[in-house]
Amino acid sequence: MKKLLQNIKGDKVIWSVVVILSLFSLLLIYSTTDRLALEHNSTPFRFLISQIFYLILGLGTVYIFHKIKYTRFMKWSVYLFLASIPLLLYTLFFGTELNSGSRWISIPFVGVTIQTSDLAKLAIFTFLARQLSLKQKVIGDFWKGFFPVLFPVLVICGLIAPANLSTALLLGATCCFMFFIGRIPMKHILLLIVAGIGLVLCIFAISKLTGKGRGGTWQKRIEVFMGKNADADDTYQTDQANIAIANGKILGRGPGNSYAKNFLPHPYSDFVFAIVIEEYGLFGASVVMFCYLLFLWRSINIFRRCPYAFGAFLSIGLSFTLVFQAMINMAVAVHLVPVTGQTLPFISKGGSSIVFTAIAVGVILSVSRYVDEMEGKQQLVKQIEKEEQEKAALAAAQNNS
Template identity: 45%
Template sequence: MSTEVDEIEVKGPDVTTENRLTKHTFSFLLSKIKGDRVIWAIVALLALFSFLPVYSASSNLAYLYGDGNTFSFLIKHFAHLGLGFGIMYWIHKIPYHYFKGLSIIMLPVIVVLLLFTMAQNTTIGGANASRWIRLPFVGVTFQTSTLAALVLMTYVARYLSKIKNKEISFKETLLPLWLPVFLILILILPANFSTTAIIFSMVMMLVFLGGYPLKYIMIILSTGVLALTFFVLVAKAFPDSFSNRVDTWVNRVENFVDNKDTQEDYQIERAKIAIARGGIIGTGPGKSVQRNFLPQSSSDFIYAIIIEEWGLIGGVFLMLLYLLLLFRLVIAAHKCSDVFGKLLVVGVGLPIVFQALINMAVAVELFPVTGQTLPLVSSGGTSIWMTCMAIGMVLSVSKERELMKKEEQSLGGNIKKKRVEEENPLEILSEAL
């Protein structure tokens, strides 16, 4: 009897030590991540959830382009997410005021990259992929327009914070604000209309929230519509002067309006069949049938596969996650006392939710086929990396708020009013320019 008691007494401390070690490890990991913990949790949930639909939907790609092994696509998706979370962690450690100067430095780099992308005319799998460039030595393809959107939104937020509470004329803003915006949009438009439209819409929303005069916004909107109309007419008159991507997105819009029977219509019909098969509770993970017929089942139309396998419950749950992310973005922007921080959160965070809603709308034919992925859920490296970079910037803003609160508590409220950007050489550069 005493032996049994001794054994229990020996085992007891080991279990307690294990629990303490686990708690210590968990606390250590939590101490390393800063910013809004709810946003961290949402991003982690979306990433974890993405493995099942990506693994299921990649069977079609494995059959067409591989040896039938879907596990390699799962490993590739894991690598993309791993690198994405590494980028997010690294970015959220940077004080967000540094992004002011970085946006000015990166703007000419982005223009050069977009010009190089247009000149390279990449093909992937025998198809035109003029939106991508292939990085030398590593053989990785990269979509430059997504990075351009992130840099441009940061640049616009920087400029709006600079002219806040100042009387400005429309002429004064043409060169520093609208020239970079329209230059980048013009370089993206021939290959990617949907991304151009999203960037332009987000810029319009940002300048409106940033207090830019409404009458000037109407002038820019009118100019944008006229420029797009002129471009489409020129593309129709001289079709050989542009890449076939122009014909692709023009035909998508025309077919959506006229309801013609095309390849895009075939994709939409298959997506709607998948949604109808899913019903309320779905057919079950890995039991999708339409994944074998949808050409972009793991990227553009992954939401239809999710509903087929997880039903309306899974689809609504995923939508609620994105709406919760939107709610936390609004809170992060509201809590930030700096104008640039507020505009940065809105400028780089809101397009993520907007893109997710567009992807869902395409699956149910509320929008024409756009080629926009479901952020953090669809397969694809560039989309995941740029989304994680944007989330990292948002977390950097929310982190600064936490640091200020801790400093106020430690100093008993007697905090020296010395701004971070005064010690930032990149901020000094941006103010000088």
């Protein structure tokens, strides 16, 4: 164990946040899977073991990827981006349907399903970091600098949007943030926002005209959020989440004592933050939020310290999308935004989503490890130079005496 800890490099605060969120996840999964266990004629212990397995797999994935030199991801990003396009197309037309949307594909002979949008998020952010770093000298030019960066974003978001609009919007917003820190002119970013809105409206119109896709679902969710044409069935999830939040108060009802977990359809994934508030109160919810914000702050430090554009863009892009996803999940639970179906990273019940999140964290820690090693070498060089100067000064003083 001591040798393993010595081999763990990178930002220790980020490592600590990941471990804390993972441990917190185990408490919540064991607490919220009672009804799911009854449906499967099992016990919550089964789902706890499953979550332990995936979290151990996730931490192992973080460890493996943080040992890889981050510059390798620059080359791999091209292949990852190209591979994600046919996977998204296959998912869109032949994927497993969930709530009228094709979001998942099944791996043959294994019985495991993966959400290809998770892979696409990794692909677009690594590829976007590569493009931004390569185009810095011509970033102000529309065709030479901006369009090569914009096109892959439109492709990925356009393929994700018909089945999973919330993820597409999340990606688009994070990409706009990366464009801003990548010194792309604001007029180009505004053009992207307009193009994104136009793309969403086109997809919505086509869905409504053809009767295919999730246009009706999007419209219904917005109407329910606005309080229009909504009955008790439509507001059931948000009503139960509000009850859970009201019951939580400051310190909560205690671990495992949630009432809403027996009524919320997905208390272990989409609305897990409502259970956090009910069982651990405002205090527990604040701790969870603090962990994600601490994760983002440490990633920003990595971004500021990294001397190379690719590593800087890579760390800030991946960290921002993870934290933004967490904030959207929390906002849904407290009824600040319409229901989106986004999970809470490292806390919600999951399999492939935990692994892909772990890959992203591993890449961020890979950049951190390189920055730490580089700064360590620089400090060593400075120390050697200082010692040489002191020896030279001492020798000169002895000669003069």
